[in-house]
Amino acid sequence: MSRNDFSKVKRIVVKIGSSLLTADGQGLNKPAIAAWVEQMVNISLQDKDVLLVSSGSVAEGISRLGLKQRPTTLHELQAAASVGQMGLIQTFEDNFQKHNLHSAQVLLTHDDLSDRQRYLNARSTLLTLLDYGVIPVINENDAVATDEIRFGDNDTLAALVANLVEAELLIILTDQAGLLDSDPHINPNAQLINSASVNDSVLDEVAGESRSGLGRGGMYTKIRAARLAARSGAATIIVSGNEDSAIERVISGQQIGTYLIPDIAPLVARKQWLAGQLQVKGQLTLDKGAVNSLKNAGKSLLAVGVKSVDGQFNRGDLVSCVTETGEEIARGLINYNSQDSRKIAGKTSTEFEQLLGYADDSELIHRDNLVVMVLTKSN
Numbered sequence: 324m325s326r327n328d329f330s331k332v333k334r335i336v337v338k339i340g341s342s343l344l345t346a347d348g349q350g351l352n353k354p355a356i357a358a359w360v361e362q363m364v365n366i367s368l369q370d371k372d373v374l375l376v377s378s379g380s381v382a383e384g385i386s387r388l389g390l391k392q393r394p395t396t397l398h399e400l401q402a403a404a405s406v407g408q409m410g411l412i413q414t415f416e417d418n419f420q421k422h423n424l425h426s427a428q429v430l431l432t433h434d435d436l437s438d439r440q441r442y443l444n445a446r447s448t449l450l451t452l453l454d455y456g457v458i459p460v461i462n463e464n465d466a467v468a469t470d471e472i473r474f475g476d477n478d479t480l481a482a483l484v485a486n487l488v489e490a491e492l493l494i495i496l497t498d499q500a501g502l503l504d505s506d507p508h509i510n511p512n513a514q515l516i517n518s519a520s521v522n523d524s525v526l527d528e529v530a531g532e533s534r535s536g537l538g539r540g541g542m543y544t545k546i547r548a549a550r551l552a553a554r555s556g557a558a559t560i561i562v563s564g565n566e567d568s569a570i571e572r573v574i575s576g577q578q579i580g581t582y583l584i585p586d587i588a589p590l591v592a593r594k595q596w597l598a599g600q601l602q603v604k605g606q607l608t609l610d611k612g613a614v615n616s617l618k619n620a621g622k623s624l625l626a627v628g629v630k631s632v633d634g635q636f637n638r639g640d641l642v643s644c645v646t647e648t649g650e651e652i653a654r655g656l657i658n659y660n661s662q663d664s665r666k667i668a669g670k671t672s673t674e675f676e677q678l679l680g681y682a683d684d685s686e687l688i689h690r691d692n693l694v695v696m697v698l699t700k701s702n
Contacts, residue, residue, distance in 0.1 A: 324491075324558055324584075327576045332491040334372040334453075335574070336557075337363060338481035338548075339496045343564040344379035344411070350386045351379070351414055355564070359496070360418040362570040363458060367424070369574075372453045374488065375426075376461045376481035377415070383407030408462070415460050425457045430464035436483050439639030443656060443692075446487050447684070453488075478544040482551035482559075489691065493552045494573055495545050496564030501581035502542055504529055518582040521546075521553045526583075546583070553585035603654065605634030605642040605661055607668075607687070614646050617653050617695055623686035624655065624693060626675075629668040636661045642688070655693030658684040 324332075339359060346352040363373045381400055384407030385393060394400050412428045419426040429449065435441045452459050463480050478495060485493045503513040519526060530543035542561075549559035560573050562580025572579055609617070613628025624644065636642060637660050644653040657664065659679075664687065666678045672685040 325576075326578065326582060329492060329558075329574050329576050332371065332574075334374075334488060334490040335366065335492045335494060336374045336376060336481055336485045336488075336490045336552075337494045337496065337570060338376040338477060339378060339564060340477075340498065341378040341382040342498045343496055344377065345382040345386060351383055351410060353414060356414055357418050357421075358568075359564070359570065360415065361422070362568060364419070364422040364424055365571060366574055367456075367458065371574075372488075372490075374449065374453070374459045374461060374484060374490070375415070376477055376484055377411060378462070378477040380404045380407040380411050380462055383411050411462075412460060419458055425455075426460050427452050427457050429459050429461045431461060431480065431484075432464045436487060439641075439656065440637055441639075442487070443639040443658065449484075449488050476544045476548075478548035479551065482548035482557075485552040485557040486555040489555055490552075490557050493549070493557050493559045494570060495548065495559065495561045496569065497545065497561060498563065498565065499542070499561075500563045500566075501561045501579075502526065502529065502546070502583075516581050517578060518584060521549050521559065521583045521585055549583040553583075556585050558585055559583040602641065603643050604636035604640040605632065605657070605664075607632055607642055607644050607657075607664070608647060609644055609652075610647070614652060617644065617693070621690060623690040624653075624688040625672070625685075626664070626667040626687045627669060627671050629664070629687060632661060632665045632668050634661060636664075644688075644693075651696055653693055653695045655688035657688055658686060 337359075343355065344352060346355075363375065367373045381393070381404045384403030384405065387406050387410065388403060390403070394403060416426050429445075429452075431445060435445050449459055461480065461484055463477060481493060481495065484490070499507070500515050502516045504516055505513040507513040516529070526546045527543075530546050545561050549561070552559050560580045560582055562569050562573060566572070566579060569579065607624070607629050608631040609624070610628050610630050613624060616622040616628065617624060630647065634642070636657065638658060639656055641654055642657045643651050644655065645651050659667065663679050667675055667687075670678060672682070676682040
């Protein structure tokens, strides 16, 4: 995908760093936030999904509490995050409301994305918010995260969110023009890297750590984030948030910032992940109609097309879909556990509540979480 194609992308994750949001620790930069929100609103009006990953809760908490420097102990960081989150989210909500758009606070920990069931829950929530026309404002749940489960920086969180919702573009706003070929604090003649393959080894040589002391990231974490985002085929732009209309200019294809090009197409990346990196926990035998829908129409798998269910699995586990002769045609993440799947096999979604006592997803496997493995001529 070239920069000229950015105007065609459907789903975008925007990440804004702490130093930008808090004016280098002086409190929330409300004029800048208003400008970024206006740009995101304008993009959303172009029939695009926009998700915001916001740093700044700890930095805003530090400012509100009058602390001289960033705390070092976990409980102090969590306390600062709790205080700062209030002002941060309220500021975003107020600005989105000025444009008659709703925003939603979403707090995540690493466990939410490593556990299959919670992964599906988080994904479903975010996609539902987008369907409602809401802008999700996502942050690491610093108030409860521990060293073992914290993302470590919101660049990483932004990349994982891009993976989660299959975004095509990740825009990381920072206080630098982009990725430079040397440290500008040492070399005033450092040059902007306009574009590079995300796995180019040269990137590691020019990356540095954060100098502001406010966030946990530097250019190294942004390169790492770009590589994580590329696992699902997302491109990454690292660009200065101080540039006028930076977000809109990126979407219009202007040559600003550093473009880190993914080395794999989104569909191929997701197919590799579903097909090869997760353990199959169960098997669904499908009737001919369901097989045809998956193979030829790109449909989700409905329970009505399932003849039998084998194995023990939980919501979010990977299951195999086979024909009545045992030929595997697809794999996907299932929305119901094995016990409930057996109860609704062969039934329509209108019967789920009566059979299960509740009704969640109407599909047994949504097409976004399903990959056709083999295209056969029979059945």
